[in-house]
Amino acid sequence: MAEPSTKKSRTHPPYELLYWPAIPGRGEFIRLAFEASGVSYKDVANETKDGIKAVLACKADDCIIDSDGNPPAFAPPALRVPGEGKHGKTLVLYQTPTILCYLGDRLGLAGEDEVEKHWILSHALTALDLNNETHDTHHPIASIQYYEDQKPEALKRSKDFRENRLPKFFGYFERVLKGNEGQGQGKHLVGGKLSFADTTLWQVLDGLKYAFPNELGAIEKEYPLLFGTFYLSVKEEKGIKEYLASAKRLPYSNGVFRHYPELDRPGK
Ligand SMILES: N[C@@H](CCC(=O)N[C@@H](CS)C(=O)NCC(=O)O)C(=O)O
Incomplete structure (x- = not known):
């Protein structure tokens, strides 16, 4: 063997x-x-x-x-x-x-103590909520139906998602990073080292950048820790950086994160 x-x-x-x-x-x-x-x-x-x-x-x-x-x-x-x-x-x-x-x-990604462990789980669950809401932008009525069969609802859902939900989630995570800035330096949601909350949130942010490039391009600067520090630093973490550059990292296509230009903020 x-x-x-x-x-x-x-x-x-x-x-x-x-x-x-x-x-x-x-x-x-x-x-x-x-x-x-x-x-x-x-x-x-x-x-x-x-x-x-x-x-x-x-x-x-x-x-x-x-x-x-x-x-x-x-x-x-x-x-x-x-x-x-x-x-x-x-x-x-x-x-x-x-x-x-x-x-x-x-794997050493669940914090230093019991308290951190629960905070990490809470933040990961919140990031997964955002993941689920992203799915519902293109499938607001039924997962089993085609996007094309629920497009009018998807347009309405996406508008609300972009205008209300993204700012709420991004603003929340910006505050969490700010509150942990002493230890995390904007790079970690909890404590001073990488956790599965960080990797989970990072993946959702990365998927959103793919799915809603106009929207994210327009609002990212309002969340300087989230996009200016956190997003950039997690992708440079040892192990993550090499993985993202490898063929093992699969491209986005027809999963949760889909790019439908009509669901994104209208371009110039
Ligand atoms: N809450 C579950 C959701 C699992 C889920 O929805 N999985 C998708 C793929 S990402 C699936 O295959 N769903 C089939 C179904 O819900 O019938 C989790 O986070 O694991």
Whole structure:
């Protein structure tokens, strides 16, 4: 068997990410946590030929309990950890924040103490709320329907999102960065080191820059810590920088972050 590539990876179980292939999606929040900490993982659907079958199996509609005693996942992403489940079997976790919490403790991305841990989770959940609201700009009525079948509602939803929701979320995170400036220097939401709240918020900001380039271009300067310091510094973090420059970083396409010019602020 090949030697694991890093010392850290030898001390961790073989983590397996189960997520749809070819899109960043919510899988990206999990990938960034691994990449930031330099711990190896298998991105099953992107790295193995039949990996998609494992993704479908973990959320199969006819599954009540899997052969290792795990409940079925409702929807990907899921994390599979051989040896860490009940009675030494394979553990399967789903829900992005649950996975981030579990990994945060093990990868050193969950703060220095119990208080920081809860703040980090709260901020990650808020960033994920923004992620979900972004999805609803192009699918305000039904996830199962095409965007083109809900376009009038999407136009209205996006206008409100741009004019009211983005300033509310960005203003909130600007205040959090300000409040933690002593330790975090604008680079971290909590304490003085990178957490999964930072990587999660960064991914949402990056996706929004792709989806709403006119809007973000127009308002970013109103949030100097968020976009002038935080966004730029997280992408330079060790592990993240190399990952973003690699072929492993998947392009945005038809996931949560989509660029429909008509949903963005009208251009000049
Ligand atoms: N709250 C869940 C949402 C999971 C989710 O919506 N996953 C999407 C892909 S990003 C999916 O496949 N959804 C299928 C469905 O909801 O039926 C999480 O954060 O993990």
